[in-house]
Amino acid sequence: MAMLASMPDSIPEITTRRVPLTEVSRGSRVRVDLAGLESDDRELLRAMGLRPECVVEVCRVGEPCILEVREGCGGGCRIGLSRRLADRVLTDGTGV
Amino acid sequence: MGGAAGTLASVRTIALVGNPNVGKTTLFNRLSGLRQKTSNFPGTTQEAHVGVLSRSGREDAAHVRLIDLPGVYGLGLDTSESRVCRGVLEGTLAPSGEPAALPDAVLIVLDATNLRRNLELVREASRFGRPVVVAVNLIDAARRQTIHVDAELFASLIGAPVVLVSARTGEGLGTLRELLSTEDAARPAGVGDEAGWADDVYARVASAREDRSRDTITDRLDRAFTHPLLGLASFTVVMTALFWAIFRLAAYPMDWIDGAFGSLGAWLTGTLPGGLLSELLIDGVVAGVGATLVFLPQIMLLSLLITLLEQTGYLARAAFVIDRVLRPFGLPGHAFVPLLSAHACALPAIMSARGVPDRRDRLATILVIPFMSCTARIPVYVLLTALLFPDRPGMQALAFTGCYVLGVCAGLLSALVARRTILRGKSRGMALELPAYRVPDARTAILTTIDRGWIFLRKAGTVILAISVVLWWLGTFPKVDPPAEATELREVADRVEAGEIVLLEQSDAPLEERASMDAEGIRAEADAREASHAARASFLGRLGVFVEPVFEPIGADRQLTVGILASFAAREVFAATMAVQVLGRDDAEGEGTFAALGRATRDDGSPLFTPAASWSMLVYFVLAMQCLPTLVVTARESGGWKWAGVQFAWMTIVAYVGALLAYEIASALLGGAGA
Numbered sequence: 001m002a003m004l005a006s007m008p009d010s011i012p013e014i015t016t017r018r019v020p021l022t023e024v025s026r027g028s029r030v031r032v033d034l035a036g037l038e039s040d041d042r043e044l045l046r047a048m049g050l051r052p053e054c055v056v057e058v059c060r061v062g063e064p065c066i067l068e069v070r071e072g073c074g075g076g077c078r079i080g081l082s083r084r085l086a087d088r089v090l091t092d093g094t095g096v
Numbered sequence: 097m098g099g100a101a102g103t104l105a106s107v108r109t110i111a112l113v114g115n116p117n118v119g120k121t122t123l124f125n126r127l128s129g130l131r132q133k134t135s136n137f138p139g140t141t142q143e144a145h146v147g148v149l150s151r152s153g154r155e156d157a158a159h160v161r162l163i164d165l166p167g168v169y170g171l172g173l174d175t176s177e178s179r180v181c182r183g184v185l186e187g188t189l190a191p192s193g194e195p196a197a198l199p200d201a202v203l204i205v206l207d208a209t210n211l212r213r214n215l216e217l218v219r220e221a222s223r224f225g226r227p228v229v230v231a232v233n234l235i236d237a238a239r240r241q242t243i244h245v246d247a248e249l250f251a252s253l254i255g256a257p258v259v260l261v262s263a264r265t266g267e268g269l270g271t272l273r274e275l276l277s278t279e280d281a282a283r284p285a286g287v288g289d290e291a292g293w294a295d296d297v298y299a300r301v302a303s304a305r306e307d308r309s310r311d312t313i314t315d316r317l318d319r320a321f322t323h324p325l326l327g328l329a330s331f332t333v334v335m336t337a338l339f340w341a342i343f344r345l346a347a348y349p350m351d352w353i354d355g356a357f358g359s360l361g362a363w364l365t366g367t368l369p370g371g372l373l374s375e376l377l378i379d380g381v382v383a384g385v386g387a388t389l390v391f392l393p394q395i396m397l398l399s400l401l402i403t404l405l406e407q408t409g410y411l412a413r414a415a416f417v418i419d420r421v422l423r424p425f426g427l428p429g430h431a432f433v434p435l436l437s438a439h440a441c442a443l444p445a446i447m448s449a450r451g452v453p454d455r456r457d458r459l460a461t462i463l464v465i466p467f468m469s470c471t472a473r474i475p476v477y478v479l480l481t482a483l484l485f486p487d488r489p490g491m492q493a494l495a496f497t498g499c500y501v502l503g504v505c506a507g508l509l510s511a512l513v514a515r516r517t518i519l520r521g522k523s524r525g526m527a528l529e530l531p532a533y534r535v536p537d538a539r540t541a542i543l544t545t546i547d548r549g550w551i552f553l554r555k556a557g558t559v560i561l562a563i564s565v566v567l568w569w570l571g572t573f574p575k576v577d578p579p580a581e582a583t584e585l586r587e588v589a590d591r592v593e594a595g596e597i598v599l600l601e602q603s604d605a606p607l608e609e610r611a612s613m614d615a616e617g618i619r620a621e622a623d624a625r626e627a628s629h630a631a632r633a634s635f636l637g638r639l640g641v642f643v644e645p646v647f648e649p650i651g652a653d654r655q656l657t658v659g660i661l662a663s664f665a666a667r668e669v670f671a672a673t674m675a676v677q678v679l680g681r682d683d684a685e686g687e688g689t690f691a692a693l694g695r696a697t698r699d700d701g702s703p704l705f706t707p708a709a710s711w712s713m714l715v716y717f718v719l720a721m722q723c724l725p726t727l728v729v730t731a732r733e734s735g736g737w738k739w740a741g742v743q744f745a746w747m748t749i750v751a752y753v754g755a756l757l758a759y760e761i762a763s764a765l766l767g768g769a770g771a
Binding site: 038040041043044045046047048049059060063064066071073074076077078079080081082083084085086 | 168169170172173174175209210211212213214215216241243298302314315318319322324412413416419420423429524525526527528529530531532
């Protein structure tokens with residue numbers, strides 16, 4: 001408790017803020033965190049180019065959520081995610 | 097290995113590996129042309145395409161054999177596709193009928209427009225220690241996106257040959273063929289295992305303008321095609337056009353095939369001497385093969401259009417639209433192409449369920465596919481709706497449509513039941529790559545269509561042929577003497593023809609001509625009674641009497657029971673079976689047959705097709721599993737007869753209960769007249 005009290009107020013808010021992909025607005029570029037997914041889904045998305053902490057562009061929100069992944073693919077592959085999956089993909093939510 | 101061509105020992109095997117949507121199959125088709133065959137990997141539902149490398153003007157290339165492996169995002173994933181690739185690369189798995197052995201080389205097909213992701217596959221494939229050739233495909237598309245790939249640097253970094261190709265335009269294919277037919281593949285010494293290897297290689301061999309603007313056309317199309325309303329509307333338009341084309345265009349070749357087999361049967365009847373062998377050939381073999389081939393145009397056209405549509409990139413978007421509709425019933429969006437194509441024929445539909453990635457989802461899809469109304473049900477629907485609503489085409493059309501709706505509803509509810517009971521488990525959310533919109537490649541679509549046609553002929557044709565012969569045997573034996581009434585009628589016909597008897601019918605025809613016509617009519621009546629007698633005395637007829645108590649509660653008598661039993665193997669024989677029994681002839685589509693069937697009576701003199709019995713039969717035929725080839729394919733695709741048994745038992749129970757309800761409700765509503 002003493003340690004927490006000594007930390008600056010703003011740091012926890014920035015570093016722990018995690019917004020589900022479903023709540024990010026269209027057109028924003030966000031960094032994704034796949035830790036909330038089950039391992040099979042995580043491995044599949046990783047192989048599809050959606051690597052942990054990679055930056056994606058949100059082309060469509062809702063059902064499905066469409067992401068353009070340039071960094072992980074090389075050119076710019078598009079991946080569609082059902083809401084069930086997109087809900088579990090967390091982002092930094094701030095845009096890059 | 098390698099060396100001189102022609103000897104078996106010199107055959108080199110090259111396995112093609114690549115991510116989905118990298119144009120691997122197009123490249124495979126380009127390299128092997130028509131010199132390919134499709135089989136399965138034993139113990140799996142994965143197709144194995146094996147081809148021979150073709151080189152124009154060179155015969156010595158026949159010693160290179162290509163195996164097209166399923167597209168995979170990673171070789172370490174826990175999916176059927178990945179397991180197959182791993183098995184082949186380890187030398188423990190080979191296409192059916194071929195010995196398992198390590199491939200001599202691996203051709204890794206990469207997508208130049210997504211090279212960074214594809215490099216992970218190079219790293220994974222290199223771990224198997226086989227010599228490697230890398231083909232960087234879609235190089236033309238990459239150039240349009242201002243992506244440049246340095247093949248020489250790439251080759252020097254991985255220590256294996258790299259060729260830039262475009263399977264679509266043919267660019268680089270000559271060089272690739274040369275490489276594959278020689279032993280220039282090399283074990284990639286330069287592929288590292290460290291985490292940043294792919295990033296490092298990508299940064300060095302590929303360059304792209306960083307200020308590339310977003311593809312707004314793709315954005316707009318994606319938003320439209322996946323929109324809750326617009327997406328559903330465009331899906332409806334596309335599918336209506338697809339089915340219109342299938343039913344409209346396939347009708348011509350279907351008529352030709354039908355006509356050709358009819359003529360062949362007639363020619364054989366007139367040419368061959370009578371006897372059992374002729375009957376077997378005409379009623380068993382020709383009729384059976386004809387009944388199979390007549391569906392071939394629909395199946396090939398469906399395959400062609402679906403392949404073309406798939407290549408445009410649209411289907412991946414449509415899968416998300418339909419996912420919203422199917423998900424509440426425990427089915428994924430992937431199931432929509434199989435369910436859709438099931439309205440033509442359940443066999444290719446069940447085979448196309450391979451595209452459903454999750455095992456439970458795939459099994460649920462396969463189990464409910466036969467509920468969709470296939471074309472084989474159409475003759476039954478036509479007959480029964482005509483009997484229910486004679487001279488009321490509007491009501492006939494309504495009832496006809498109702499049959500399709502009932503099938504879809506029963507399928508969806510059955511999927512829900514299966515997912516809540518025997519296939520309980522969490523559904524995986526859908527993640528699909530949305531490939532770039534492309535103009536489809538007609539060559540690949542045609543080769544795929546020919547391939548599908550052969551698979552259908554080989555797998556279904558043989559089974560249906562066997563069923564036809566068995567049905568013919570059951571319906572023909574034991575042979576019985578003609579009934580006394582038929583013999584008497586023939587004697588009367590002889591005397592009429594001789595002029596000993598003159599029928600008292602008004603006619604303007606000359607007397608001699610009348611005698612001949614009258615005799616012919618009497619002989620036809622004798623034939624009809626003899627056929628009816630033989631049908632009753634056959635094994636199938638006797639079975640009808642034995643099993644009648646089972647179907648009595650749903651309004652069936654001995655004759656309808658035989659119709660149901662004969663339809664077990666193939667439901668389209670119902671109309672012909674009823675016509676043979678009731679009328680003694682099998683021209684169920686002939687003029688006046690519907691009216692005659694409507695007037696037909698049971699053994700106790702009551703009407704055969706009461707409204708309640710007709711409703712009951714209609715519901716039964718919508719819901720029942722009456723297609724032995726479908727059960728065979730279900731067993732094969734689900735990995736055992738257990739699921740085929742579940743499918744048969746469930747559909748039979750649902751059909752029986754549905755028919756019973758229909759019979760009781762119709763009897764209650766229509767009173768004595770209905771029952």
